[in-house]
Amino acid sequence: MxxxxxxxxxxxxxxxxxxxxxxxxxxxxxxxxxxxxxxxxxxxxxxxxxxxxxxxxxxxxxxxxxxxxxxxxxxxxxxxxxxxxxxxxxxxxxxxxxxxxxxxxxxxxxxxxxxxxxxxxxxxxxxxxxxxxxxxxxKLAIPKPAQLPTVLGIDEYKGNADGQIYQVIITDLRNHSVVDILPKRDTRALIQYFKTFS
Known part of the structure; x- marks a missing residue:
């Protein structure tokens, strides 16, 4: 045994x-x-x-x-x-x-x-x-990247963050990985996010 x-x-x-x-x-x-x-x-x-x-x-x-x-x-x-x-x-x-x-x-x-x-x-x-x-x-958090990859994928998906029905997922298309997830999908939110990178 x-x-x-x-x-x-x-x-x-x-x-x-x-x-x-x-x-x-x-x-x-x-x-x-x-x-x-x-x-x-x-x-x-x-x-x-x-x-x-x-x-x-x-x-x-x-x-x-x-x-x-x-x-x-x-x-x-x-x-x-x-x-x-x-x-x-x-x-x-x-x-x-x-x-x-x-x-x-x-x-x-x-x-x-x-x-x-x-x-x-x-x-x-x-x-x-x-x-x-x-x-x-x-509860999982994706840390904000220090810099963005050369090729980005941007798509929306249904969720419930910050009371919003749709969120935005940003992906690295070459490495097939998630870069970040944004709680809002409107243009202003995307512009504000991309302004934080050089």
Whole structure:
């Protein structure tokens, strides 16, 4: 039998963090995760502490593997600083604060942006809603280039930035890459944008 821990390779879940595993009839997998008590640094005063102050359950979506969803209940531990009496949550490799989407699932979601496919297909593969995919994609920012390429492509597309129905995408036609995206498609907005380059 193989001793390779695929949950750690794929989802960054160490075997010692898994308290329970449940495989449902539909093939989906659910973990109960808990990290051991460990030395923590207080984010308020920088003191070290090991004083645990209970755990709170968090639902985390890890995506899908072989078309079966992987979810977890993460029993996130809270600590109390003995120097300043502040409480804070432990650091973990699974999920960022306030989010339900695991770090590995977010990485997978953004890797899919390099492939052809719709938001609906991306959502299905990552086991999230279409609106979640759109929300995360809208957070991506394309840095403004220092200079423009020799050959530009300018086109409009439907979007929702700044309350506008249509936006403008500027592309480098020779390298087949996006140069920038402008929130408005009117002539004045284009002139103002191009004035910023020598």
């Amino acid at each position: 193989s001793t390779v821990n695929y949950t750690e390779i794929i989802f960054k879940i160490k075997e010692e963090y898994i308290k329970y595993t449940r495989v449902n009839e539909d093939g989906s997998v659910h973990f109960t995760l808990e990290m051991p008590v460990a030395e923590q640094v207080c984010p308020h005063c920088g003191a070290s502490t090991r004083k645990s102050k209970g755990k709170r359950p968090r639902d985390v979506k890890f995506g899908a593997i072989q078309h079966h969803t992987v979810t977890a209940t993460y029993l996130q531990r809270r600590y109390k600083c003995q120097e300043c009496n502040h409480t804070f949550i432990e650091k973990n490799p699974f999920v960022s604060r306030y989010l339900r989407l695991s770090k590995t699932n977010m990485e997978y979601l953004f890797r899919q942006l390099g492939e052809k496919g719709s938001f609906t297909e991306m959502a299905k593969r990552s086991d999230v809603s279409v609106s979640t995919v759109i929300r995360y994609c809208s």
